[in-house]
Amino acid sequence: MTQIQADVRPDGDVHASTGTTIDDVLAELRARREEFHAQRYVSPDFVARLKQIGVYRAATPEHFGGSPLSPAQFLRLIERISTVDGSAGWVASFGCQTSYLGSLPEETLAQLYADGPDVVFAGALFPVQEARRVDGGFSVTGRWKFASGCKAAEVICVGIPGDDSTSGKPRGALVNPADIEIVEDWDVIGMRATGSFDLVLDQVLVPEERTFIRGGVPTVDEAIYRYPTITYAAQALSVVSAGVARAALDFAEEIGAGRAGITGAPKLADRPYYRTGIAEAEAMLRSARAYFFEAAEEGWEAALEGPVPDRVNAHLRLSAAHLARVCADVVGKVTSISGTAPIFTGHPLQHLLGDALVPQSHAFLSPAMYDAAGAVLMGQPASVPAFR
Secondary structure (H helix, E strand, O other): OOOOEEEEEEOOEEEOOOOOOOHHHHHHHHHHHHHHHHOOOOOOHHHHHHHHHOHHHHOOOOHHHOOOOHHHHHHHHHHHHHHHHHHHHHEEEEEEEEHHHHOOOOOHHHHHOOOOOOOOEEEOOOOOOOEEEEEEEEEEEEEEEEOOOOOOOOOOHHHEEOOOOOOOOOOOEEEEEHOOOOEEOOOOOOOOOEEEEEEEEEEEEHHHHHHHEEOOOOOOOOHHOOOOOHHHHHHHHHHHHHHHHHHHHHHHHHHHHHHHOOOOOOOHHHHHHHHHHHHHHHHHHHHHHHHHHHHHHHHHHHHHHHHOHHHHHHHHHHHHHHHHHHHHHHHHHHOOOOOOOOOOOOOOHHHHHHHOOOHHHHHHHHOOHHHHHHHOOOOOOOOOOOOO
């Protein structure tokens, strides 16, 4: 693994010592996104480009040579990528999910980062599958869904059952990609190029030290591990929708506004309902986005001092679920006022609408998060499991 020292600026731009910048990478993404969508996954060589701008060291602790970004910095980076292509943003969002691994034994973490802080991670945690205890670990068999980014992953995590020693919490098991069969059955409209294929394992031995309790206590005390791991994963997926919504509004304002109807009606920009709708959509996106990043900043400030309080985490989860839902509404609104053009195959809004529907459908961002956050804000236990 090539180690690349990156200078991360507060505005989210990342410049690596190789001379690679985020603008370089986004230009390549614009040129290749149709290629990725045709094959249904982001190519490993492009994931290597994401590695060059620091995506896959964003959640690596300093203890292992990392330069962890604050969540808000990382989320802005994912938003920029997603504005060009939602699928690439979704795959890049897993750069923060190595924080899931914080409860691994310290020795295992050291092995994971032995070649440097840039590790490409993918996971397929559900449905939790069979794991039979054997000497030294587990024999793991099963089929897992939605392994986004698995074609380029250097380490893959699958979900296995917990037991009395984990207080019922499920485990994650780290598996060598060479031991996994990838079944390419991902054929969807939204987030088509995420490569969210199925993973199949047949009696693969996973040493116990390469398993961890999901949501367990981290073995290294750094802020990046104190920030709630499931919450961070939810935020990283949600912010993809903000990039997609931004792309839809940019299209509507810069290109769609000049389109005239086939009936000879005034161009869209001359129609009051279109101007009003675009203005409302801008206000919706900017308001939800402001709450989202405000909560992320507050959460990081708390993590720098110690454990993140439950009320702070509730705002993190609520703002993430709310952003995903609002962004889907924004893209739907833009599409609905854009006349007949979006019904044609290949129209940009058709593609963006499909992408916008995906984040809000994820279990981490479901409508149940509103109830759970409300319960915590009123001093009650969260009404869903794994809320932080």
